[in-house]
Amino acid sequence: MKLKPYFTQAFITLTLLFASATLFAQEYLPATNAAKTGRSPGVKVKLLNEQGRAKTYVLVFAKGDEVLSGLTEFAQKYNVRSASFTAIGDATSCKFGWFDKVKKMFKVISLNEQAEITSMIGDMSVINGKPSVHAHINVADQNGNVHGGHLIEAFIYPTLEVMVTVYPATLQKQYNAESNINLLHPEL
Template sequence: MKAKLLNEEGARTFALVFDTGDEFVSGLLDFARREKLASAHFAGIGAFERLTFGFFELEKKEYKKIGVNEQVEVLSLAGNIALYENELRVHAHVLVGKQDGTAHGGHLFEAHVRPTLELFLTELAVPLRRRMNEEVGIPLIDLSA
């Protein structure tokens, strides 16, 4: 993965380019730690050769994971980085298009890039923190923290 700082006045903005074989979620977390980011939001496009995404089943309070093991176009990728229990966490949603024109998407768990993924990331001025929401069963952003 390559990165370039585009703006450092106010909120820092970066362009990130992931290459074939890069794992997106772990690569983004490594970058965020290196740059000492506490919170950020991002959007990107590109392609994956395999990924795992999921659909949150509210009644069960768990994700139904769905694997895709074929080349897909990333039609939309959006998310944020926030702190949960003092660790950075990526929360991303993805929409991918298959060769037959169908689209699939959900909460992104992992994704392997091929041939590229282009991402623009903007640091947030105030750190965002997640807290476990027992009613829902997942950590949600807590604006009072």
């Protein structure tokens, strides 16, 4: 049986549309995703200042280190219960998220090229007794266009300089079912 030309064209169009939708399917991640550790062997740490019980450190990341992995490992090793940080540097690739309140997940945005980390800011707290790192990042591509959002993953080249201030108090995060996010609860 031979198909009529308009059926053939419709079949080809539908096939192309399906292939395009599959090719460009958007990745989403849960907002409660924990950082993978063990991906930042080159991070160096130096204590810069101690004022009372507050401490300021510099963390210097090396080529190939992954940011959230290194920050999480630092928090684990130094038993960080509450901290804030800022950073600048360079990355070979980044993944960041935009929170979709309908899906209650992060829409993943990828930048797979060398970029300047023009700013990174975040905090460290505790979720169920374990350190948790929350960061937002802005990166500039080779044309100076800035991209950013909630940091999911960034691999460094050649370096990242992070200034971390660790506080003596503990900041707790607790799961919020309405948003599907772990939120700070200073009263805990």
